[in-house]
Amino acid sequence: ETGVTQTPRHLVMGMTNKKSLKCEQHLGHNAMYWYKQSAKKPLELMFVYNFKEQTENNSVPSRFSPECPNSSHLFLHLHTLQPEDSALYLCASSQASGVGETQYFGPGTRLLVL
């Protein structure tokens, strides 16, 4: 295992639901990331947090709301999602968010929006 855990592993939600994805890293890292992985598309960066501060928001719709209460935990709050938001959501962490920092990924949350 990589030291990055994600819960839940699978999630089915309706378009009017509100749910949250959780990520926890046990590596002592200071940077955490959310990625979206859709079928046949490259991994898409969503958000970057460095020392609990958001440093990148890759033009993500406001129906995705990240939260980073500390360097070990990262949440992605979901509300009024669309079916096209169905994807694998991956969390990653690295020592810092600079160039050359190896990112370690969790197993992902498979999300299905009905």
Add this chain to the structure above:
Amino acid sequence: GESVGLHLPTLSVQEGDNSIINCAYSNSASDYFIWYKQESGKGPQFIIDIRSNMDKRQGQRVTVLLNKTVKHLSLQIAATQPGDSAVYFCAENGEDTGRRALTFGSGTRLQVQP
């Protein structure tokens, strides 16, 4: 625009043969390159990385080659085993890109035939 892409979506090899997975990138300012392996139902797993001041780096059964002149990266896997079957992603970043998170290619699926 800046992009990281893969030449072949699927590569099929015989067990015991060597595999070569290729990746082209367009950002001449890229400083850091990394290969990930993603097995079904799992998040991407770090394989090997290389910095722009090197042209070759070896790991256990894997070698990464970097040709900055033609902006080409390759991953060589020696004596390919069934457990190597997965999707392989290359990724890069660099200080001049204006973003420090990794940019990923679309992936190559490696199928190892027994």
